[in-house]
Amino acid sequence: MALNWDDSLLVGNTEIDDQHRQIFVHFERLSLACQEKAGELAIKEILNFMNEYVEMHFSLEEAFMAENRYPKLPEQQEQHAHFRQTVKELQEVDTNTLEPHRLSLLFYQKLIQWFIQHIKKLDQEMITYVWAQQHN
Numbered sequence: 001m002a003l004n005w006d007d008s009l010l011v012g013n014t015e016i017d018d019q020h021r022q023i024f025v026h027f028e029r030l031s032l033a034c035q036e037k038a039g040e041l042a043i044k045e046i047l048n049f050m051n052e053y054v055e056m057h058f059s060l061e062e063a064f065m066a067e068n069r070y071p072k073l074p075e076q077q078e079q080h081a082h083f084r085q086t087v088k089e090l091q092e093v094d095t096n097t098l099e100p101h102r103l104s105l106l107f108y109q110k111l112i113q114w115f116i117q118h119i120k121k122l123d124q125e126m127i128t129y130v131w132a133q134q135h136n
Contacts, residue, residue, distance in 0.1 A: 004024075005020075005021050005024050008120070009116065009119045009120065011119065011123045011124060011126070011127040012127050012131065013064065013127060015060065016057075016060065016061060016064070016123070016127075019053075019056075019057045019060065020057075020119060022053065023050070023053065023054065023057065023115065026046060026049060026050050026053065027050075027107075027111065027112050027115075029046050030043065030046045030047070030050070030107055030111075031104055031107065031108070031112075033046055034095075034100050034103040034104040034107065035100050035101075035104060036100075037100050040094070040095045040096050043095045043103075044091065044095070047087065047090060047091045048091065050087060050111075051084070051087045051088070051091065054083065054084065054087065055084065058080040058083075058084070061076070061080075061123070061126075062076065062077060062080065064130075065126060068129075068130045068133060068134075069133075070126055070129055070130065071129075072122070072125065072126065072129075075122070076122055076126065079118060079122060083111075083114060083115070083118070086110050086111065086114070087111065089110075090106070090107065090110060090111065093106070
């Protein structure tokens with residue numbers, strides 16, 4: 001399953017957009033590792049990296065929201081905490097027991113689909129609010 005960056009995911013903040021693109025690169029690596037039956041170790045390494053990367057990314061976003069007094073920061077923090085927990089849960093999955101297609105589908109549904117929807121809805125709302133505040 002190809003995971004191509006789509007400019008509809010841009011939020012207009014260069015640093016956040018660049019990090020979103022990088023997360024997609026790692027989603028693609030994860031998807032390829034599943035399809036190529038790269039083994040549990042390779043998949044775990046990618047998930048561990050993504051866990052660390054997402055932690056850094058969410059920290060940046062939350063600091064940006066706090067700096068701009070975004071009123072929905074608590075909702076964003078809750079969503080970010082949910083995503084972190086999902087990554088931790090997926091790190092515990094025995095990847096050797098699932099066929100590659102089912103494994104790819106699991107990661108797609110739990111990580112990638114969530115992330116895309118989060119960017120398109122909550123991150124877009126956040127950047128719209130910040131932009132409106134800065135241009136009033």
